[in-house]
Amino acid sequence: KENLLNLNVFTEPKYPNGPNTNDKFLFQYLFLTTKTYDLESAIDEYYELIKNSKYFIILQNGIGNIEIVKKKISHFKILRAVTSNGALMERDGHIIRTGEGITKIGFIKTENSEKETVKINKEDKKNLETLKTILNLANLETEIVDNIESVCWEKIFINVGINSFGALTGLRNGELLKIKGLRDIMKRAVIEAVKVAKKKGIELKAKNYVKIMLEVAKKTSMNKNSMLQDILNGKNKTEISFINEKIVSYGKQLGVDVSINEV
Numbered sequence: 273k274e275n276l277l278n279l280n281v282f283t284e285p286k287y288p289n290g291p292n293t294n295d296k297f298l299f300q301y302l303f304l305t306t307k308t309y310d311l312e313s314a315i316d317e318y319y320e321l322i323k324n325s326k327y328f329i330i331l332q333n334g335i336g337n338i339e340i341v342k343k344k345i346s347h348f349k350i351l352r353a354v355t356s357n358g359a360l361m362e363r364d365g366h367i368i369r370t371g372e373g374i375t376k377i378g379f380i381k382t383e384n385s386e387k388e389t390v391k392i393n394k395e396d397k398k399n400l401e402t403l404k405t406i407l408n409l410a411n412l413e414t415e416i417v418d419n420i421e422s423v424c425w426e427k428i429f430i431n432v433g434i435n436s437f438g439a440l441t442g443l444r445n446g447e448l449l450k451i452k453g454l455r456d457i458m459k460r461a462v463i464e465a466v467k468v469a470k471k472k473g474i475e476l477k478a479k480n481y482v483k484i485m486l487e488v489a490k491k492t493s494m495n496k497n498s499m500l501q502d503i504l505n506g507k508n509k510t511e512i513s514f515i516n517e518k519i520v521s522y523g524k525q526l527g528v529d530v531s532i533n534e535v
Contacts, residue, residue: 301325301327302322303329303353307498307502307511308332311332311340315341315345316344327349329352330351330353333498333515335428335515354375354376354420355375357372374413378418428518429484433465433486434485436461436516439497439499444494444496445496446490446492449489458485459486462481464529464531464533465519467528471528
C-alpha cells in the first residue's frame with residue numbers, strides 16, 4: 273500500500289525569520305526533525321521563528337539533545353517526541369514505512385532560577401492533548417508521558433543495540449539477529465547503557481531492555497537504521513556522538529564499564 277502526500281518543497285525558506293516576523297507565521301506547534309548533529313545549526317538559522325512559536329517540539333535520536341536546546345531558547349515551551357516508527361528512504365521523495373510504533377510526547381522537565389521544578393499549567397496540558405489528537409489523526413499513534421527523559425533513555429537502549437552495528441555491517445535490523453556472535457555483542461551494549469542510566473539516577477521501569485531491543489529489531493527487520501542510511505547516503509556524519517559516544521562519556525564519568533560501546 274502506498275500513501276501519496278503532496279508537499280510544496282522550496283529550495284529557499286519561504287517563512288520570514290527575523291525580529292519582524294509576521295503574526296501569520298507564528299506557529300502553535302513547530303517541529304524540528306533534523307538529525308541530532310544538525311540541531312544546533314538549525315536552531316541558529318530559524319531562531320526567531322522558533323522563539324515566537326508557542327511550542328517547540330524536537331524529534332531525534334540520542335541523548336544530550338536537550339542540553340543543546342536549553343542553551344539556545346526558553347525551555348518552558350520545549351516538548352520532546354520519541355518514536356518507534358521505522359522508515360526507509362528508498363529514493364528521493366519515496367519513503368517506506370518499515371515498522372509501525374508509538375510516538376510518545378511530553379514536556380521537558382525544567383527548573384526556574386530558584387532551582388524549583390517548573391510545573392506545567394492547565395493550558396499547556398490542554399494544548400498537549402490537542403497535539404496528541406493531531407498526530408493520531410495523521411495515523412501516528414501517540415501517547416502523552418510525564419517523564420519524557422526516561423522514554424528517551426529507553427529509546428537509547430534500542431539505538432545502542434542496533435544502530436552502530438547496522439552501520440558497521442551494512443545489515444538490515446533483522447539480518448543482525450541472524451548472527452549469534454553479533455547478537456550477543458548487541459545485548460552487551462544494551463546492558464552497559466542500562467547500567468549507565470541507573471548510575472545517573474534515571475527513573476527506569478522494571479523492563480527487560482535487552483529483550484525489547486531484540487523485539488524491535490525483529491519487528492523492523494526490513495529497516496536500515498538511520499545511522500546506516502546516513503552512511504549509504506554518503507553523509508560524513510552520523511548520530512553516534514549522541515548515542516554510543518554519550519554512553520561512553522557518561523560511563524567513564526560514573527565508573528561504569530562501557531567497553532562494548534567504546535569499541
